[in-house]
Amino acid sequence: MNPESAPNDTRLESLLRGLTPAAASPALSQRVDEELKLDMSWLHTHARAQRHTPRWLVPASWAALGAAAAVAVMSFVPSPATSSAGTLATTPTVLPVATIREWENVQDEGIHYTQERLPEQHLRVIARERQTWIDPRDGAEMTVEYPREQKFVLPVSFQ
């Protein structure tokens, strides 16, 4: 017998359905609102920073470099959804959330003199950088790690 159509239960079901579940507290709606707004504010902050804030130029460059690397890596992965890379490039769906640089070695190349006979110290820094992006819609994380080598020239004064 199908319980949904049992005639003896129909009145009982109607009686039970007539009871209204207690409303959720107003604080719950507020909390959901804040959590959803948090996602949106990430997107807006990111977009503004790229356009107007010169301080973001370097991180944005790193983000672009990382995204390009990620797209390049993903292009080697066989996937039926070939249009996803294009979508990723045109819409800011992933946000840079962390840049970690680990110094692996520092080589002191000694004191050198410029053409003007001014002393300067040359340093070579070998590091490993790790860029992390997050998709705020579902929390997916993407991390790219690559080696990096930088040469520093420091002014020297003898006293």
Add this chain to the structure above:
Amino acid sequence: MEASFDWKQTFNQVAPQLVLYARQLVASKADAEDVVQMAFVRWWRRFPEGDSAHIPLLYAAVRTIALDQRRSDTRRVNREAKSDIALPHEDAPTFDPQPGQQEVAAIVEKALHDLPEQQREVVTLKLWGNLTFNEIAAMTNESINTIAGRYRYALQALHKKLAHLKEDLLGETTPPPINILPFSSPQEALS
């Protein structure tokens, strides 16, 4: 993102039912609201159009998160029991009864609490979540016959609890017992 503008409309429609369902799985209303918050945000990120066809997935998210939370709470309760920390007990009402429904609401709340959890879950999803047996079966990974059986048993139990209200509210009258013996009492038969 403009798609988020009307999440409140969907939320207001489903939140009371979601909290009611979550309360069948976790200890308090506060815990239930935490579960609903996580489930709704997760669901809305995935379906920002708020399509009602995806509501069963919202209930499934509530179930998954509630069971996860309960597992971690069990560990916490065990720890706190060992350290003699008193646990809060909450008795917030489950229903918001209309005038004249207070007695029924109290009985149903108590009866729901007394049901086995699996029956309580099915009857909540069916009656207040408006899910079909198919949707509940898919969500709980059970057969549709199992779900229908649990619902049947739950209704029977609720029927018993509400028996004394049947005449007034359900329009049923208890028929007098049929005397199949030619005697009015066993004593008369023995005398």
